[in-house]
Amino acid sequence: MQIRVGVNGATTEHDVEPRTLLVHYLREDVGLTGTKVGCDTSSCGACTVLVDGESVKSCTMLAVQADGAEVTTIEGLAPEGEMHRVQQAFHEQHGLQCGFCTAGMVMASVSLLEEVPNPTERDVRLGLEGNLCRCTGYHNIVQAVLAAARAGS
Numbered sequence: 001m002q003i004r005v006g007v008n009g010a011t012t013e014h015d016v017e018p019r020t021l022l023v024h025y026l027r028e029d030v031g032l033t034g035t036k037v038g039c040d041t042s043s044c045g046a047c048t049v050l051v052d053g054e055s056v057k058s059c060t061m062l063a064v065q066a067d068g069a070e071v072t073t074i075e076g077l078a079p080e081g082e083m084h085r086v087q088q089a090f091h092e093q094h095g096l097q098c099g100f101c102t103a104g105m106v107m108a109s110v111s112l113l114e115e116v117p118n119p120t121e122r123d124v125r126l127g128l129e130g131n132l133c134r135c136t137g138y139h140n141i142v143q144a145v146l147a148a149a150r151a152g153s
């Protein structure tokens with residue numbers, strides 16, 4: 001099926017099989033490999049992107065369902081090379097170790113801060129409960145999101 005998807009402000013158009021997942025469309029057809037695949041059970045959140053501004057695990061959505069939508073991936077957060085405040089906060093607060101979960105964590109955090117601009121620590125922990133990190137113990141990730149919130153207020 002021919003689909004047309006806005007990705008980070010550009011129009012992408014590809015012929016995909018109906019069973020193609022959005023995450024595979026982004027990584028293999030569009031060539032944006034910042035979005036990661038960390039599980040096959042919809043549980044890790046490494047594949048999180050924004051679809052029409054909403055946080056979505058892109059392994060739970062078919063590419064054809066994104067036909068006509070606007071998708072933002074981690075590559076779209078810093079189009080001019082200047083880090084988004086959430087990326088900057090993850091950097092400054094050491095909110096990552098191996099980095100595998102980071103793109104998904106950052107995208108989920110961007111979405112969270114859109115909905116709750118001044119979250120409490122509990123809000124952040126609840127907001128990111130769908131994103132797993134095997135390295136950090138979460139403390140610095142939570143601190144990073146709180147710092148990003150302060151930077152945006």
Ligand code: FES
Nearest residue numbers: 038042044045059
């Ligand atoms: S790869 Fe999508 S939730 Fe794990």
Ligand code: FES
Nearest residue numbers: 097101133134135
């Ligand atoms: S930094 Fe390694 S999985 Fe989160």
